[in-house]
Amino acid sequence: MEDFSFLNPGSRQIDFDNFDDRLLLYVLEYEPSFVTCISCGGCTATCSAGNLTNFNVRKIGLWLRRGETEKLSQEIEKCMFCGKCTLVCPRDINIRNVILLIKKRISELKTENQPV
Amino acid sequence: MENFIIIPFTVGLIYLTLVLIYRFVKWVRGLSKLDKLRLVQSFKIRRMLRSLKEVFYEGLLHRKIFRKNPVLGYMHMSLAFGWFLLIVLGHIEVMAARRSLLVPFYLPVFFRYFETGTTFFASGIFSFLMDFFLLIVLSGVALAMLKRFKKQLFGMKKTTRLKTGDRMALTSLWLIFPLRLLAEGMSAELYGNGSFLTSSVGHIIGSFSSESTNLVLWTAYSCALGFFFAALPNSRYMHIPTEVLLIFVRNAGIRLKKRNNTYTDIQVFSCSRCGLCLDNCQMAAAGINHAQSVYILKNIRNNNLTDEQLFNCLLCGKCEVDCPVGINTIDLRITQRIESTLQYNSSYNYLEDLPARKASTIYFAGCMTHLTPGIIASMKTLFHMAGENVWFMDEEKAPCCGRPLMLAGQHDAASKLIVNNTRKILGSGAKTLVVSCPICYKVFREDYELGNVEVLFHAEYISRLIREQIILPGKTTTRIVYHDPCELGRGMGMFEPPREVLRATGKVIPVKNEKQMAHCCGGSLGNLKISQQERAVLRNQAVKDYQQYLPDVLATACPLCKKTFARHRGIEVMDIAEIVVSSIRKSAEVVPVKASVKEEAFAEELV
Numbered sequence: 001m002e003d004f005s006f007l008n009p010g011s012r013q014i015d016f017d018n019f020d021d022r023l024l025l026y027v028l029e030y031e032p033s034f035v036t037c038i039s040c041g042g043c044t045a046t047c048s049a050g051n052l053t054n055f056n057v058r059k060i061g062l063w064l065r066r067g068e069t070e071k072l073s074q075e076i077e078k079c080m081f082c083g084k085c086t087l088v089c090p091r092d093i094n095i096r097n098v099i100l101l102i103k104k105r106i107s108e109l110k111t112e113n114q115p116v
Numbered sequence: 117m118e119n120f121i122i123i124p125f126t127v128g129l130i131y132l133t134l135v136l137i138y139r140f141v142k143w144v145r146g147l148s149k150l151d152k153l154r155l156v157q158s159f160k161i162r163r164m165l166r167s168l169k170e171v172f173y174e175g176l177l178h179r180k181i182f183r184k185n186p187v188l189g190y191m192h193m194s195l196a197f198g199w200f201l202l203i204v205l206g207h208i209e210v211m212a213a214r215r216s217l218l219v220p221f222y223l224p225v226f227f228r229y230f231e232t233g234t235t236f237f238a239s240g241i242f243s244f245l246m247d248f249f250l251l252i253v254l255s256g257v258a259l260a261m262l263k264r265f266k267k268q269l270f271g272m273k274k275t276t277r278l279k280t281g282d283r284m285a286l287t288s289l290w291l292i293f294p295l296r297l298l299a300e301g302m303s304a305e306l307y308g309n310g311s312f313l314t315s316s317v318g319h320i321i322g323s324f325s326s327e328s329t330n331l332v333l334w335t336a337y338s339c340a341l342g343f344f345f346a347a348l349p350n351s352r353y354m355h356i357p358t359e360v361l362l363i364f365v366r367n368a369g370i371r372l373k374k375r376n377n378t379y380t381d382i383q384v385f386s387c388s389r390c391g392l393c394l395d396n397c398q399m400a401a402a403g404i405n406h407a408q409s410v411y412i413l414k415n416i417r418n419n420n421l422t423d424e425q426l427f428n429c430l431l432c433g434k435c436e437v438d439c440p441v442g443i444n445t446i447d448l449r450i451t452q453r454i455e456s457t458l459q460y461n462s463s464y465n466y467l468e469d470l471p472a473r474k475a476s477t478i479y480f481a482g483c484m485t486h487l488t489p490g491i492i493a494s495m496k497t498l499f500h501m502a503g504e505n506v507w508f509m510d511e512e513k514a515p516c517c518g519r520p521l522m523l524a525g526q527h528d529a530a531s532k533l534i535v536n537n538t539r540k541i542l543g544s545g546a547k548t549l550v551v552s553c554p555i556c557y558k559v560f561r562e563d564y565e566l567g568n569v570e571v572l573f574h575a576e577y578i579s580r581l582i583r584e585q586i587i588l589p590g591k592t593t594t595r596i597v598y599h600d601p602c603e604l605g606r607g608m609g610m611f612e613p614p615r616e617v618l619r620a621t622g623k624v625i626p627v628k629n630e631k632q633m634a635h636c637c638g639g640s641l642g643n644l645k646i647s648q649q650e651r652a653v654l655r656n657q658a659v660k661d662y663q664q665y666l667p668d669v670l671a672t673a674c675p676l677c678k679k680t681f682a683r684h685r686g687i688e689v690m691d692i693a694e695i696v697v698s699s700i701r702k703s704a705e706v707v708p709v710k711a712s713v714k715e716e717a718f719a720e721e722l723v
């Protein structure tokens with residue numbers, strides 16, 4: 001079944017001390033345009049990878065903001081870099097670069113043996 | 117005589133020779149086995165002659181720079197060829213003076229210091245020629261100095277920034293010939309062994325002339341030479357010897373194959389940092405001034421290339437067109453991207469082997485065409501008119517062609533998509549694959565192995581339909597300016613088929629910046645770093661240029677170019693497929709055509 005997160009049994013409390021901002025800060029440093037994302041889902045609607053599997057770019061943005069590094073590292077694999085999302089984004093966000101940065105940072109974290 | 121003056125020159129020369137031997141051996145040994153074999157096999161007389169001719173034309177005469185910019189060309193030629201002639205003629209002169217073929221290597225350099233006053237066969241002519249060539253070299257040096265301070269005189273907008281090693285080499289290079297002039301002038305005044313130039317200079321500085329000033333000047337000249345030779349390996353002047361090697365290696369058919377090897381180094385060291393690529397690069401208009409090819413080459417050499425630079429390039433190929441050294445800037449950059457992303461290629465194990473449909477022709481629209489439904493509708497109409505048994509392969513589900521991944525350097529990931537698509541294409545038993553996106557076209561032609569399946573770009577397909585009179589577009593007086601998409605024009609060398617198609621429908625206006633020098637629309641998938649605002653600057657610049665020709669319509673043959681231009685409100689932009697279909701419809705209303713075709717054309721309108 002689709003995971004809409006409605007039945008999330010875990011705590012909803014956000015603990016800022018444990019918040020994993022490693023990826024978010026990295027992305028914002030090199031692609032500041034990401035900060036203007038309004039989660040409209042335009043990118044997801046057009047996504048070539050999303051057409052083939054349950055990949056969801058908009059969620060990539062959400063997870064990035066929530067610091068869900070582990071989920072990101074599994075999902076980010078699926079993008080095909082076609083660039084459609086960037087062309088439809090109403091906020092002119094360079095999503096391809098966001099994805100490149102996430103992939104790069106995750107692979108760096110892995111080589112540094114940090115938890116992802 | 118004071119022989120010690122040759123020491124700085126000799127030490128510098130020996131050091132330079134050793135470094136060159138070390139590097140050349142390292143580079144040639146680092147080539148793959150196959151490439152080494154290629155190099156050995158290329159040592160045939162005809163090929164060698166061809167390479168030598170190229171060394172002469174490009175390394176000494178700098179013909180390509182001449183064509184682009186005569187003053188700059190003269191500057192390079194006078195320095196390189198003038199110096200070369202000084203060396204050759206100097207040796208001949210010494211051989212004539214000594215009546216021997218074996219002369220000490222330093223003697224031609226310091227001839228007028230050591231040889232005081234003897235006359236020999238044609239010595240007057242020799243000294244005249246030597247003075248003449250010295251004058252030519254000096255004019256080149258003067259131009260080089262002028263260029264540093266007033267680059268606009270050379271038709272150049274920009275010139276490259278210097279680092280310390282280059283500064284040292286540049287200063288000593290600038291000093292060599294003026295010092296030589298002074299030293300030879302002084303000797304001419306003292307011993308009367310000069311000609312028109314050195315004698316007159318000697319007269320002017322005559323009041324200072326003495327044996328000891330003479331010695332000082334010659335020592336300074338020797339030091340400048342020695343210093344230049346010592347600084348050369350760590351400066352951009354390393355390009356002079358490396359370019360010779362590059363020409364031989366390139367003519368042996370050696371290319372980069374998606375991974376770095378020493379051919380990368382040879383190309384990197386061959387860049388003279390002439391800056392011609394800077395002038396061709398549009399990105400400067402958007403304020404991007406750190407990522408052009410010359411900087412990338414420099415950063416590879418200095419091991420400090422960042423992703424921000426590497427991925428900030430449209431891969432439009434304009435810099436490659438005018439590079440006088442013929443460096444494959446695009447291949448080189450994509451290879452660096454492949455190396456830098458090796459750690460994070462995707463596996464795409466979610467890809468399914470969806471069934472292929474039997475058909476004689478496949479249409480692959482590609483992701484970008486899916487964002488421009490007008491092109492898809494036009495292609496469907498054309499297939500219908502041609503009565504083609506066509507399978508629209510990615511109408512609902514198909515992975516991307518893989519080219520955007522290639523452009524981002526993720527070669528292994530791209531090959532996963534390629535395998536998936538290849539299986540389907542071969543499975544359908546089709547003989548022809550038609551694509552309407554140049555980005556797809558390039559990867560299908562270059563990286564897919566499709567056996568007997570013919571890959572056609574839609575422009576070729578349509579022009580075939582027109583030639584066989586299967587479709588009948590009507591010629592009107594519409595003024596059309598055609599924009600060459602980078603991936604199709606410079607990328608695949610296809611310039612004519614789209615123009616042929618357009619000529620059947622209207623008047624194609626030739627523009628100044630077309631074909632090899634065509635603009636990039638700014639939308640390129642090659643650049644992962646550029647912002648939409650910067651892209652808009654590039655797009656506006658291109659549109660502004662095209663608008664001078666007052667076109668009724670701006671035609672292009674790429675969905676991404678169309679999408680990019682369409683965001684500019686001031687110009688109507690259409691793909692060639694759309695133009696052809698609308699012209700068929702218009703002419704079908706006036707010119708009688710086969711009734712069935714006409715009917716079908718209108719029936720398709722409902723699609």
Ligand code: SF4
Pocket residue numbers: 036037038039040041042043044058061088089090091092093095
């Ligand atoms: S289209 Fe742009 S603004 Fe909308 S969700 Fe995607 S990234 Fe965010």
Ligand code: SF4
Pocket residue numbers: 043046047048049050057078079080081082083084085086095096
């Ligand atoms: S670039 Fe990636 S995320 Fe964007 S549309 Fe293409 S597959 Fe989807």
Ligand code: SF4
Pocket residue numbers: 386387388389390391392393394409410413438439440441442443445
């Ligand atoms: S890449 Fe070519 S054009 Fe650019 S600076 Fe180097 S030699 Fe000149």
Ligand code: SF4
Pocket residue numbers: 396397398399407408409428429430431432433434435436445
């Ligand atoms: S490929 Fe195009 S954008 Fe990139 S450096 Fe060359 S001219 Fe500039």
Ligand code: SF4
Pocket residue numbers: 082083481482483484485516517518519520553555556
């Ligand atoms: S190259 Fe572009 S248009 Fe062609 S299939 Fe891939 S993403 Fe799509």
